[in-house]
Amino acid sequence: MIIVRIILNVLADKQLEITQTLVSLIKPVGREKGCKCCSVFCDILDRNRFCLIQEWQTREDLDLHIKSHRFGVLLGTKPLLSEPLNIRIYTVSHLQGMETIEAVRTKGIPYDEYIVNVS
Numbered sequence: 270m271i272i273v274r275i276i277l278n279v280l281a282d283k284q285l286e287i288t289q290t291l292v293s294l295i296k297p298v299g300r301e302k303g304c305k306c307c308s309v310f311c312d313i314l315d316r317n318r319f320c321l322i323q324e325w326q327t328r329e330d331l332d333l334h335i336k337s338h339r340f341g342v343l344l345g346t347k348p349l350l351s352e353p354l355n356i357r358i359y360t361v362s363h364l365q366g367m368e369t370i371e372a373v374r375t376k377g378i379p380y381d382e383y384i385v386n387v388s
Contacts, residue, residue, distance in 0.1 A: 270305070270364065271331050275321040275343070276355035283349035284317055290346060291319065298323065298339055303330020317351070331358070 279287045291309045299307040305324040312318035321343075325331040334340055347353070 270361045271325040271328055272359040272361055273321075273323040273325070273331065274357045274359070275323075277319040277321065277346065278350055278352040278355075279317045279319065280349055280351050281317055287319065287346060287349050290342065291321065294339055294342065298334065301330070301334055301337070301339075303327055304334070328360070 277287060277291075295307050295309060298304055303326040305326060307323045308321070310320045310322070312320070323331075323334075325334070344354070
């Protein structure tokens with residue numbers, strides 16, 4: 270699986286424009302071949318900071334998306350940003366879910382209690 274994280278730091282007076290652009294991209298990108306998920310999040314501490322997360326089945330699927338008009342639209346938001354797009358692509362070889370969290374939490378002393386007992 271391939272995960273793409275894109276951070277957009279938006280100029281305050283361009284927030285509506287970026288929001289409209291991102292909303293127009295979410296569903297169509299989510300229907301592209303190999304796209305497992307496409308979501309946008311707004312930073313609760315900075316309403317001018319957005320995070321776009323995409324999950325792709327293969328690198329080939331992602332590469333097709335990167336060559337697409339839709340990705341070009343995203344790249345075209347550059348004049349609306351206070352900083353360049355921050356794009357990170359992660360290749361995931363192993364996934365873990367809630368069962369891992371539960372297993373870790375049931376083993377031994379919780380980490381925060383360990384810190385209290387050490388000092």
